[in-house]
Amino acid sequence: xxxxxxxxxxxxxxxxxxWSIFVILAVIYVWAFKGVYDRSDWSIFNNLGEKFxxxxxxxxxxxxxxxxxxxxxxxxxxxxxxxxTLIAAILAVPFGFxxxxxxxxxxxxxxxxxxVLILDRTFPELILAILFVITxxxxxxxxxxxxxxxxxxxxxxxxxxxxxxxxMKVVEAMExxxxxxxxxxxxxxxxxxxxxxxxxxxYRFEIDIRASTILGLVGAGGIGTLIVIAAxxxxxxxxxxxxxxxIVVVSVIDFASxxxxxxxx
Amino acid sequence: MITFKDLSLVYPNGTPGLKNVNxxxxxxxxxxxxxxxxAGKSTxxxxxxRMVSPTEGELYVxxxxxxxxxxxxxxxxxxxxxMIFQNYNLVNRSSVFKNTISGRLGHxxxxxxxxxxxxxxxxxxxxxxxxxxxxxxxxYQRADQLSGGQQQRVSIARVLTxxxxxxxxxxPVASLDPPTSHQVMQYLKxxxxxxxxxxxxxxxxxxxAMEYADRIIGMRxxxxxxxxxxxxxxxxxxxxxxxxxxxxxDLRGSDSDDGEE
Numbered sequence: 195x196x197x198x199x200x201x202x203x204x205x206x207x208x209x210x211x212x213w214s215i216f217v218i219l220a221v222i223y224v225w226a227f228k229g230v231y232d233r234s235d236w237s238i239f240n241n242l243g244e245k246f247x248x249x250x251x252x253x254x255x256x257x258x259x260x261x262x263x264x265x266x267x268x269x270x271x272x273x274x275x276x277x278x279t280l281i282a283a284i285l286a287v288p289f290g291f292x293x294x295x296x297x298x299x300x301x302x303x304x305x306x307x308x309x310v311l312i313l314d315r316t317f318p319e320l321i322l323a324i325l326f327v328i329t330x331x332x333x334x335x336x337x338x339x340x341x342x343x344x345x346x347x348x349x350x351x352x353x354x355x356x357x358x359x360x361x362m363k364v365v366e367a368m369e370x371x372x373x374x375x376x377x378x379x380x381x382x383x384x385x386x387x388x389x390x391x392x393x394x395x396x397y398r399f400e401i402d403i404r405a406s407t408i409l410g411l412v413g414a415g416g417i418g419t420l421i422v423i424a425a426x427x428x429x430x431x432x433x434x435x436x437x438x439x440x441i442v443v444v445s446v447i448d449f450a451s452x453x454x455x456x457x458x459x
Numbered sequence: 460m461i462t463f464k465d466l467s468l469v470y471p472n473g474t475p476g477l478k479n480v481n482x483x484x485x486x487x488x489x490x491x492x493x494x495x496x497x498a499g500k501s502t503x504x505x506x507x508x509r510m511v512s513p514t515e516g517e518l519y520v521x522x523x524x525x526x527x528x529x530x531x532x533x534x535x536x537x538x539x540x541x542m543i544f545q546n547y548n549l550v551n552r553s554s555v556f557k558n559t560i561s562g563r564l565g566h567x568x569x570x571x572x573x574x575x576x577x578x579x580x581x582x583x584x585x586x587x588x589x590x591x592x593x594x595x596x597x598x599y600q601r602a603d604q605l606s607g608g609q610q611q612r613v614s615i616a617r618v619l620t621x622x623x624x625x626x627x628x629x630x631p632v633a634s635l636d637p638p639t640s641h642q643v644m645q646y647l648k649x650x651x652x653x654x655x656x657x658x659x660x661x662x663x664x665x666x667x668a669m670e671y672a673d674r675i676i677g678m679r680x681x682x683x684x685x686x687x688x689x690x691x692x693x694x695x696x697x698x699x700x701x702x703x704x705x706x707x708x709d710l711r712g713s714d715s716d717d718g719e720e
Contacts, residue, residue: 381557
């Protein structure tokens with residue numbers, strides 16, 4: 195057995211360092227948890243079991259008489275997500291090109307494009323929803339605009355990254371045979387990016403379905419509207435049905451979209 | 460006819476690409492440009508269709524100084540000059556046919572091409588050219604399902620569909636194995652002879668240059684250091700061009716190996 199691995203350098207130093215880090219972390223953890231333990235008001239847990247017993251069984255006992263109403267609102271939720279994602283998916287295309295390094299010659303202009311998308315992504319969904327509910331009034335249209343605007347920032351950034359990753363050699367070949375900019379766009383760039391664009395738009399649709407379920411909390415339409423009413427009335431049976439509906443619809447759409455996306459790319 | 464008059468090119472970062480090149484290439488010639496990598500072969504070829512812009516001198520393609528061209532004029536020049544690349548530069552996701560007909564882009568209006576409204580004549584032309592390089596059976600397959608040699612043949616068909624007066628090939632066989640390399644070169648030679656299309660090819664394999672060229676131009680450090688018919692060329696000439704003894708990897712090897720097809 196002639197082959198022996200050469201010794202690792204600084205073995206001892208490293209071990210001392212790792213142990214010190216471990217000890218320091220342990221001390222911090224003990225101190226932190228002790229603080230939490232000492233200062234907590236443990237009495238809130240006293241009748242926890244009783245409260246759960248009042249609510250949980252009712253959640254699992256949905257009020258089927260409400261099915262039609264809940265279904266109507268769930269469909270509205272899906273439509274809000276669909277319309278919003280559609281707006282975003284289309285709006286994001288020009289912005290994606292604007293923010294892609296290899297499509298814009300001027301670095302300043304290109305950075306500005308990236309900033310616009312970053313700015314859009316800094317707005318939290320619910321804040322936007324509240325803004326739209328105030329400005330254009332409550333209802334699903336406010337929800338559509340909210341979803342459209344939030345999804346647009348993320349899709350724009352993803353589109354830009356897809357465009358930046360294309361094979362520019364194809365573009366070179368089209369330039370060399372005398373094609374103009376429009377023709378290069380349709381023959382060299384779109385075939386490379388469109389399937390990926392669509393795939394990310396579908397993925398964003400999955401996210402938007404979930405996002406649009408809570409928009410109703412601030413009055414922007416969808417199933418959230420019903421959730422607020424049911425919770426306020428302590429109508430746990432109805433809330434149970436709503437939750438069940440959301441879970442079923444989200445799962446079905448997730449499943450379908452994953453299948454489609456696999457075939458796209 | 461292509462004429463280089465005192466043509467020089469300095470890249471924006473200060474690297475010289477071409478130094479005072481004076482060359483005349485006649486119609487129908489099959490010219491091979493040899494030289495080590497970085498010698499300026501690619502810059503030489505790409506100056507002709509202005510994929511790079513020379514900084515000094517004049518370059519005439521059919522009595523037109525290409526250095527003056529821009530926009531529409533430049534696109535018009537490029538429709539007459541076909542180009543073949545080392546990595547084939549096909550659209551992987553598009554069909555062989557769509558890749559081939561994209562050679563017509565420069566001749567087709569923007570709207571017509573976007574909506575795929577090519578004339579029957581153009582479509583037939585694309586199909587004929589696929590037949591010429593014996594690849595017509597793959598017409599509706601995706602380009603990325605083809606082997607390297609097949610893809611390079613599609614790119615030759617694309618160039619032919621463009622109906623060029625001149626073909627530039629920038630290291631067309633560098634990514635291929637020896638038998639496939641010879642096959643591709645044979646197609647280029649055939650097109651050159653049958654259609655009388657002037658062909659300029661960059662190669663760094665000595666044996667292939669000798670086999671296919673009518674005329675060899677040797678380059679070193681951006682300068683033309685040899686220019687003459689292939690009959691005047693021997694191993695000494697190459698040692699002179701490369702400025703070092705010939706090595707094994709300067710040769711591509713023969714045609715006789717088992718091919719991929």
